[in-house]
Amino acid sequence: MKQILVTIPVNDRHKAYLENIGKDCIFTYRAAAAVTEEDVRAAQIIIGNVPAAMIKASPRLEWIQLNSAGADAYCRDGVLAEGTVLTNATGAYGLAISEYMIGVALMLQNKLYIYHKNQLDHYWHDEGDVTSIFGSTTLVVGLGDIGGEFARRMKALGSYTIGVRRTAGEKPAYLDKLYTTERLDELLPRADFVALSLPNTPQTNHIMNEERLRGMKPGAILINVGRGNAVDPDALLRVLESGHLGGCALDVTEPEPLPADHPLWDAPRLVITPHIAGKFHLQETFERIVRISGENLEKYLAGRKDEMRSVVDPATGYRKRS
Amino acid sequence: MKQILVTIPVNDRHKAYLENIGKDCIFTYRAAAAVTEEDVRAAQIIIGNVPAAMIKASPRLEWIQLNSAGADAYCRDGVLAEGTVLTNATGAYGLAISEYMIGVALMLQNKLYIYHKNQLDHYWHDEGDVTSIFGSTTLVVGLGDIGGEFARRMKALGSYTIGVRRTAGEKPAYLDKLYTTERLDELLPRADFVALSLPNTPQTNHIMNEERLRGMKPGAILINVGRGNAVDPDALLRVLESGHLGGCALDVTEPEPLPADHPLWDAPRLVITPHIAGKFHLQETFERIVRISGENLEKYLAGRKDEMRSVVDPATGYRKRS
CATH class of the missing domain: 3.40.50.720 (NAD(P)-binding Rossmann-like Domain)
Structure with a gap:
């Protein structure tokens, strides 16, 4: 029974989709701007970007699915504990x-x-x-x-x-x-x-x-x-x-x-332009992020980590595979 | 031995190309802005737009190859004499x-x-x-x-x-x-x-x-x-x-x-934007106009008028065929 913190702005349809995949999980939904250190410490899985400083090598965190393509803030020393899975949103943008x-x-x-x-x-x-x-x-x-x-x-x-x-x-x-x-x-x-x-x-x-x-x-x-x-x-x-x-x-x-x-x-x-080409400005971008998150969640919960998409190697900042 | 007035801004390479097709013709090159009524009256063939008012149903003019896609100024009553061939530059723009x-x-x-x-x-x-x-x-x-x-x-x-x-x-x-x-x-x-x-x-x-x-x-x-x-x-x-x-x-x-x-x-x-999408602003546009003109010239001089490209019907303003 995993604790999952979701910080992307999902609607009811998106929630139903994710909760149907993580049937035994406890979902906490929190807007990115309102996330607290307590939320982050409680989570085994995070879907969405949270400030890297809040993570501080949290030993409980098993996997973070970013909503960004850029992952550099999470690749710095001391952010993710050894073995924490990092996936980005390649394919969405x-x-x-x-x-x-x-x-x-x-x-x-x-x-x-x-x-x-x-x-x-x-x-x-x-x-x-x-x-x-x-x-x-x-x-x-x-x-x-x-x-x-x-x-x-x-x-x-x-x-x-x-x-x-x-x-x-x-x-x-x-x-x-x-x-x-x-x-x-x-x-x-x-x-x-x-x-x-x-x-x-x-x-x-x-x-x-x-x-x-x-x-x-x-x-x-x-x-x-x-x-x-x-x-x-x-x-x-x-x-x-x-x-x-x-x-x-x-x-x-x-x-x-x-x-x-x-x-x-x-x-x-x-x-x-002020870093606007990506974000969630195109509705389809956000839909893709939710789908990537759901597909990775299904694989993670089924113990098929090797099949997860867009896994980033924190040592290089590059994806291990698409 | 046709008299051909060329008003498009051709270079030496373009001139050689056209003159090789119209071997027996007399070419007059005149910048569009410098064209006189005398130039127009003397021409049996015109390659390039000239002011419609200068044409005045000139009986000598047999064919005008426009450098524009728009042909409306030449479709008005009294501009082209009956039977004058009108071709535009469809395909160039x-x-x-x-x-x-x-x-x-x-x-x-x-x-x-x-x-x-x-x-x-x-x-x-x-x-x-x-x-x-x-x-x-x-x-x-x-x-x-x-x-x-x-x-x-x-x-x-x-x-x-x-x-x-x-x-x-x-x-x-x-x-x-x-x-x-x-x-x-x-x-x-x-x-x-x-x-x-x-x-x-x-x-x-x-x-x-x-x-x-x-x-x-x-x-x-x-x-x-x-x-x-x-x-x-x-x-x-x-x-x-x-x-x-x-x-x-x-x-x-x-x-x-x-x-x-x-x-x-x-x-x-x-x-x-100020009517700039076409013109000769892209070099390839002009190259295409010269090629269309040359291909039509070859057919016209060979008596193969039916094969000419982009013939406009002055009565409708539309092309008869591509």
């Missing part, structure tokens, strides 16, 4: 975030952000040349659900897709080429789009430094939806001001939130 | 305009225009719920090259695609359903996206009147890239202000350019 990525790519390419500024000024003015996704080359760095779904859509729209991942593996059909991260420097100059959807690890911190940003193809577009620290913000500002890039879209920044007086707000050819 | 349409659809759906306004104000603020193309229903009104390419892309991104055209015909693979225009009123309430890419004819003038705009599904998005007069602007303003629609994108307006004091500039959930 690919749809919402990849559509966001297509949107900002076209917004930059078609100068729609400039036209919107002109609209605010009631200014009817032709801003000239554009480029297209069709016939372009896209480099996707980080091939989780988000990077994969983005590559799939770019390929459907006529882009040549190259994927880069940490470890070698079988090439999925939505990629024209697949390489490991060591090849990044030679691939950057080939791409019209570079998309980053990387977890926050020591290896990905400022992976896009000034040298790599300048190594991108002139006029290319950079999109970051993973963690803000994948891009060096000072270097990005210099490279954008130099006119080397065609544009950049950041849904994640360093720091976050971006202070009102930060120079990036006014950088040329930059589109900034 | 589908790529550029359909990518623009995907861009504005996602910009509205993901509230990217609001986030860009916030960025200009250095304002980090979550604007809440979004919707997705995946799982939506798209109604494409007007199935020329532009509407067809848009439908193809929306279907690839997971939308259910319904097409409406003037005359019945075989359903292309990128449409889930195809109907004739008489069914428009019953289809409007089903669509999350309504896309208009219609020629300017008496039948399409204000086809989206207030009743039809209010007949759209609550929260749906309207996109107009054909001619501005397909949408009644006063009705649109009222319907947008009522909050009935999720958004609207206009690349074409009535009137055009939109005067600086026009109330549409500040209408809620509206994205306006």
Whole structure:
């Protein structure tokens, strides 16, 4: 009889679904903002993100199912006790975030952000040349659900897709080429789009430094939806001001939130959104999180831990398997 | 030995391509803005748009190949003499305009225009719920090259695609359903996206009147890239202000350019661009126009008029065949 703490905003239908799977369990529902240390200490299973500081290597906690794709806060020393299972919500966000990525790519390419500024000024003015996704080359760095779904859509729209991942593996059909991260420097100059959807690890911190940003193809577009620290913000500002890039879209920044007086707000050819591409803003995202949680719960309670989805290795911050 | 006036901005490579097809012809190259009545009177063939008023039923003119998809200015009485062949540039604009349409659809759906306004104000603020193309229903009104390419892309991104055209015909693979225009009123309430890419004819003038705009599904998005007069602007303003629609994108307006004091500039959930989705802004668009012109020239000179592409019937403003 497990104690399960649920912090995601489930409705009655979702509760019935979870309780039907965990028939002998005791469910506590608590809004994420209202969770107490007592709630966390009592739980053997947590479904939903809770502040990592509240966990403090709780020996009672057996498994936490995050509602986020990012798991870095839970991978730090002293958060999870040895052997605690950590699963993330990979598979929930690919749809919402990849559509966001297509949107900002076209917004930059078609100068729609400039036209919107002109609209605010009631200014009817032709801003000239554009480029297209069709016939372009896209480099996707980080091939989780988000990077994969983005590559799939770019390929459907006529882009040549190259994927880069940490470890070698079988090439999925939505990629024209697949390489490991060591090849990044030679691939950057080939791409019209570079998309980053990387977890926050020591290896990905400022992976896009000034040298790599300048190594991108002139006029290319950079999109970051993973963690803000994948891009060096000072270097990005210099490279954008130099006119080397065609544009950049950041849904994640360093720091976050971006202070009102930060120079990036006014950088040329930059589109900034406040870490909104994911969250639960798309209803389907939340439905997927509930389904992932339910499927993992069923496997966990049946003692089939090996079959659980999206298990994260706290030592690396990467998934052990999809 | 035909006299050919070329008003599109060809480079040496394009000239060599056309002159190789019209070996015995005399080519005159003149920038569209510099064309004189004398140039037009001398020409038996014109490649590129010239002011319709300059043509004045010129008896010498045998064929004009437009660089635009819209042909309405040349379909009015007294412009073309009986029997003059009119071809447009269908096939050139589908790529550029359909990518623009995907861009504005996602910009509205993901509230990217609001986030860009916030960025200009250095304002980090979550604007809440979004919707997705995946799982939506798209109604494409007007199935020329532009509407067809848009439908193809929306279907690839997971939308259910319904097409409406003037005359019945075989359903292309990128449409889930195809109907004739008489069914428009019953289809409007089903669509999350309504896309208009219609020629300017008496039948399409204000086809989206207030009743039809209010007949759209609550929260749906309207996109107009054909001619501005397909949408009644006063009705649109009222319907947008009522909050009935999720958004609207206009690349074409009535009137055009939109005067600086026009109330549409500040209408809620509206994205306006100044008739820029087409033009020659994408290099590939221009390359396609040159290829269409060359292929039609080859057929015309060989006496194979029946095989020419994109022949417009001046009486209806519609293409006789693709």
